[in-house]
Amino acid sequence: MKVECINMKVLLLTFLFLMPSFCILASSNDAKMPKHEWSFGGITGTFDRASIQRGYKVYREVCSGCHSMSLLYYRDLIDIGFSEEEVKAISAEYTVQDGPNDEGEMFERPARPSDRFVSPFANEQEARMNNNGSYPPDLSVITKAKKHGADYIYNLLLGYKEPPEDYEIGEGMYYNEWKEGHQIAMAPPLDEGYVDYDDGTENTLPQLSEDVTTFLVWSAEPELEVRKKLGIKVILFFIIFGIFIYISKKRLWREIH
Amino acid sequence: MEKSPEQHKYKNSFLNWIEFRLPIVSYIEKEYKDYPMPKNCNYFWSFGALATILLVVLIVSGIFLAMNYTPHTDMAFDSVERIMRDVSYGWLLRYMHSNGSAFFFIVVYIHILRGMYYGSYKYPRELNWILGVFIYLLMMATSFLGYTLPWGQMSYWGATVITNLFSAIPLVGDGLKTWILGDYTVGNATLNRFFALHYVLPFVILGVVGLHVVAVHVHGSNNPAGIDIKSKGDTVSFFPYMIVKDTLAVCVCGVAISVIIFFGPNLMAEVDNYIPADPLVTPSHIVANWYLAPFYAILRAIPDKLGGVVLMFAAILILFVLPWLDTSKTKSCNYRPVYKWFMMLFFVNFFVLGYVGMKPAAGTYLLIARIGLVYYFVFLLILTPFIGKFEKPKKIPASISDILKDNNLSKSEHESGMH
Numbered sequence: 001m002k003v004e005c006i007n008m009k010v011l012l013l014t015f016l017f018l019m020p021s022f023c024i025l026a027s028s029n030d031a032k033m034p035k036h037e038w039s040f041g042g043i044t045g046t047f048d049r050a051s052i053q054r055g056y057k058v059y060r061e062v063c064s065g066c067h068s069m070s071l072l073y074y075r076d077l078i079d080i081g082f083s084e085e086e087v088k089a090i091s092a093e094y095t096v097q098d099g100p101n102d103e104g105e106m107f108e109r110p111a112r113p114s115d116r117f118v119s120p121f122a123n124e125q126e127a128r129m130n131n132n133g134s135y136p137p138d139l140s141v142i143t144k145a146k147k148h149g150a151d152y153i154y155n156l157l158l159g160y161k162e163p164p165e166d167y168e169i170g171e172g173m174y175y176n177e178w179k180e181g182h183q184i185a186m187a188p189p190l191d192e193g194y195v196d197y198d199d200g201t202e203n204t205l206p207q208l209s210e211d212v213t214t215f216l217v218w219s220a221e222p223e224l225e226v227r228k229k230l231g232i233k234v235i236l237f238f239i240i241f242g243i244f245i246y247i248s249k250k251r252l253w254r255e256i257h
Numbered sequence: 258m259e260k261s262p263e264q265h266k267y268k269n270s271f272l273n274w275i276e277f278r279l280p281i282v283s284y285i286e287k288e289y290k291d292y293p294m295p296k297n298c299n300y301f302w303s304f305g306a307l308a309t310i311l312l313v314v315l316i317v318s319g320i321f322l323a324m325n326y327t328p329h330t331d332m333a334f335d336s337v338e339r340i341m342r343d344v345s346y347g348w349l350l351r352y353m354h355s356n357g358s359a360f361f362f363i364v365v366y367i368h369i370l371r372g373m374y375y376g377s378y379k380y381p382r383e384l385n386w387i388l389g390v391f392i393y394l395l396m397m398a399t400s401f402l403g404y405t406l407p408w409g410q411m412s413y414w415g416a417t418v419i420t421n422l423f424s425a426i427p428l429v430g431d432g433l434k435t436w437i438l439g440d441y442t443v444g445n446a447t448l449n450r451f452f453a454l455h456y457v458l459p460f461v462i463l464g465v466v467g468l469h470v471v472a473v474h475v476h477g478s479n480n481p482a483g484i485d486i487k488s489k490g491d492t493v494s495f496f497p498y499m500i501v502k503d504t505l506a507v508c509v510c511g512v513a514i515s516v517i518i519f520f521g522p523n524l525m526a527e528v529d530n531y532i533p534a535d536p537l538v539t540p541s542h543i544v545a546n547w548y549l550a551p552f553y554a555i556l557r558a559i560p561d562k563l564g565g566v567v568l569m570f571a572a573i574l575i576l577f578v579l580p581w582l583d584t585s586k587t588k589s590c591n592y593r594p595v596y597k598w599f600m601m602l603f604f605v606n607f608f609v610l611g612y613v614g615m616k617p618a619a620g621t622y623l624l625i626a627r628i629g630l631v632y633y634f635v636f637l638l639i640l641t642p643f644i645g646k647f648e649k650p651k652k653i654p655a656s657i658s659d660i661l662k663d664n665n666l667s668k669s670e671h672e673s674g675m676h
Contacts, residue, residue, distance in 0.1 A: 043520060071338050137532070141338065144523055145531035180541075220531075223341070223348040230349070231519020235512055242508030249501045256296055256493060257661065 033148045033178070034155060036210070040217060043232070046225050047218050050199060052080040055215025058195050058208055063139065066131060066186075068119035071140035072219055075113040080218060087113045094118040132172045134185035141220040143213070150217050152178060157209035160188040288474050293492035294499045295480035297657050301371035302478060302499075303506035304364050309466060310507060311361045316459050318354040326406065328452035330445045333408035334533040352522040358400055359525045360514050362548035365393065370604055373579075374597075376588030377479040383580040385472040388465055390576045395462045397549055397573075402455035404546055408448065409530030414543045416443045416451070422556070425563040442536070482660055483588025484653060491657035542617050550614030551607050555633070557618035558626040568630070575637055582637060584645030592651040596644045603636045 039048035056077065059069070074091035078084060091111040096118060099106035111118055121127035128135050143149040155178045163175035169183060176184045190208045197203050201211075218224070267273050267282065276282040294302070325344050327336040340347035369389070372378055378386035405416045420437055424430040439446030477486060486492055493499070517524060525547065529540045545553035552569050559565035575582075590597040610629040616622040654660045 071335070071342065076342075141531045145528055147528050227348065227352075227519050227522075231515060234515045234519065238508045238511035238515060242505060242512070245501060245505045245508060249505055252497060252501055256498070257665070 033151055035151055036154050038150055038217070039214065040224055043228065045228070047080070048214060049081045050201075051211050051214045052218050053082070054195075054197055054199070054201060055211035055213070055218075056080065057197070058190070058212040059139070059215055061195050062189055063212065064117075064120060066120055066127070066136040067139045068121070068136075069117045069140045069219060070119055070138055072117045073113070074111060074115060074117065076222065078113075079222060080215075084113070091115060132185060136186070139216055139219070143217045143220040149220075150213050153216060154209050154213045156184075157190055157212070158206065288495075290494065290496040292474060292477075292495040293486065293489070294478055294495055295482075295486060295491060295657050296493045296498075297480050297482060297660055298478065298499075299481055300502065300506060301367070301375075301481075303503045304368040304371060305470075305473075306503040307506055307510050308361065308364045308368055309470075311357055311364060312459070312463060312466060315354060315357050315361060316463065318350045318357065319456070319459065321350050322354055323452075323456060326452075328406070328449050330408060330448055330534070333406065333448060337407045348522075349518070352518045356514060356517050356522060356525060358403065359548060360510070360517075362396070362400070364510070365396065366548070369393065372479075373603075374590045374600055375479055375481055376483050376583070376585075376590065378580045379583065379588050380580070381476045382473065382479065385469060386580055387577055388469045388472060390573075392462055392465050392469060393576075394573060395458055395465065397552075399455060399458040399462065400546055400549070402451045402458070405448065405451045406455060407530055408534045409527075410532045410534055410538070410540050411527045411530040411543070413443060413534035413536065414540055415545065416447065418543055419545075420447075422562075422566045422569075425566045427563070479588065480657060481589060481591060482654065482657060483592070484657060487656040488658070544615055547611065547615060550612070551610035552614070554610045554614030554618075554626045555630050557614075558623065558630045572633060575634075579637065579641070582641045584642050585648065585650070587650040587653065592653050593644075593648055594651060595648045596641075599636060599640050599644065602632070606632045606636075 039045060039051060059067075074087055077087045077090065082090070091113050094111040094115075095108050096111045096115055097106055098109050101107055121130065124135055137145075143153060146152045148155075156176060159177040159179070161175055161177055163169050163182075167175065167182070169175055173183045173185055174187060175182055190205055190212070192205050192208075193203055195203055195208060201207060221227075265273060266276060272282050322340060325336065325340045325347065327333060337351065340351055342348075344350070372386065372389065401415070401419060405412045420434055420443065423437060424434040426433060435441060437447075438444070439450055527544060544550070552572060555572050556565040556569040559568055585593065585596065587593055590600050606629050609625060610633065613622045613626045613629065618626065654663070
């Protein structure tokens with residue numbers, strides 16, 4: 001009886017631990033993706049606000065030339081430390097089509113904080129037309145849409161290299177160590193000094209990449225900080241409540257055993 | 258007390274008023290307070306309660322999600338993201354729902370595994386087992402439908418692959434597929450009806466769960482020894498003895514699910530589903546929900562499409578007749594020295610099938626899937642009836658109380674030996 005009990009317990013543990021994790025195992029075939037130290041990582045990690053703001057500057061000055069972020073509103077920028085006035089000023093730099101007005105005409109007006117981020121291209125066809133036939137993906141949730149998330153984006157931005165000698169690279173394509181198949185249509189988007197930071201942070205390539213990745217993770221998971229904070233409370237509740245229940249269980253069952 | 262004694266059964270007059278008109282109070286008292294549980298039941302007997310609670314959590318979170326979701330191909334993806342970003346605690350609702358369904362499957366798998374290992378499906382609980390398999394089928398359908406709703410790449414292509422299976426059926430296949438989709442390809446009509454069905458099926462599950470619970474309460478719960486209750490001394494009352502164990506199980510499960518919801522909410526999701534559905538771009542490999550992967554592995558292990566579909570459905574439907582495939586009178590595998598190991602192997606095999614189901618169907622993975630497929634059917638169709646006839650079970654204790662007495666004896670012997 002004892003032995004069988006242990007058998008079943010081992011089996012249960014195997015299932016409990018392996019079932020959720022085996023999908024991760026099953027999906028991660030390149031475990032060599034280098035891990036970067038992120039401010040938002042770990043159980044209590046929070047976003048480095050300054051880094052997100054710098055990252056937004058990188059996005060605005062470089063990435064937004066081709067990549068949309070259509071799930072974001074300008075008002076969302078308040079969450080990363082911009083004041084309402086600043087957000088108004090930022091959104092006013094963009095033009096959106098509105099209407100029809102009382103005369104039945106469509107008209108253009110400056111964007112407001114309640115508008116979504118203005119996309120660089122009117123539609124997918126225009127985007128492809130301007131990018132050698134490739135479609136620059138929307139970046140709103142890109143870190144959730146790629147395996148290894150933030151690490152992938154960061155490594156990708158640093159991963160441009162000369163192709164190996166025997167490697168045949170396609171017309172207008174670039175070699176990138178971390179892209180699946182190593183061919184990427186995006187030209188190296190960042191390099192040292194591409195964006196000037198207002199806060200005096202050094203604008204090296206790794207710094208630019210880290211900042212823009214932090215911005216993208218915030219964009220994909222704006223709830224991250226609230227989520228982790230609430231998580232600690234919920235787990236503590238279950239643990240403390242569980243301890244009381246465990247004690248009651250022991251006392252209740254003492255006479256039975 | 259003179260006229261109708263029932264009226265003064267309880268101290269609370271309101272309860273008496275209700276009880277006299279609808280005897281629900283005494284029903285609850287009988288089924289959830291005095292209900293006798295075998296006292297040797299271990300924590301595996303808490304997984305039924307866990308599954309019920311998770312089902313309620315899924316239904317409640319799902320209702321709130323539905324209030325904010327738009328079942329239209331142009332808007333579904335954005336409406337899910339809007340829930341995550343702009344609805345108050347929408348991210349919590351959605352992560353509870355998506356990860357809750359995964360945990361629902363884990364818990365139900367352990368519940369099924371317990372039923373198989375301890376022979377809970379045998380006389381007189383066959384109908385209970387059948388209802389359980391029926392719930393499992395409904396769960397698979399519901400989770401598949403739900404997976405379509407966010408309208409990401411995996412949603413779209415998963416729906417395309419699975420509905421394509423129906424076209425393998427001779428003669429009526431293509432017509433059936435079009436009828437299911439409401440169109441020639443997966444499109445807006447499909448999304449609309451999948452949403453409608455995904456909303457209604459959980460309530461059907463809830464109903465069958467009700468029958469499942471009522472059915473198990475008729476003859477009482479099985480126990481790890483698989484022997485019948487002989488006397489009142491073999492049992493404890495449901496309240497408070499089982500409730501306290503179930504509550505502890507809820508706390509442990511709560512910690513596990515919270516770790517995932519709050520610290521790794523996308524660990525069990527496919528990254529491709531955060532890319533909006535695009536009928537022109539096929540993902541490099543289309544994977545099923547991981548909890549359906551064992552059957553996906555069986556499907557792909559057969560080179561012939563129709564053959565794969567038939568075997569996949571057979572693998573599920575065969576479970577309905579398990580009570581009659583098993584010829585052994587002994588319920589619990591604890592007393593079946595041979596069958597026990599094949600049963601364990603069956604569990605491991607199911608797990609391995611799930612693993613290869615997540616991998617591309619080629620090379621070694623395909624070979625493993627085929628071996629796993631053969632064992633799945635050999636175990637159920639050949640080993641189970643055969644071993645039951647020839648195996649010599651261990652000596653079964655006379656009663657549940659005897660087991661506990663023996664245990665305590667050996668425990669005290671062990672302790673005195675230590676000193």
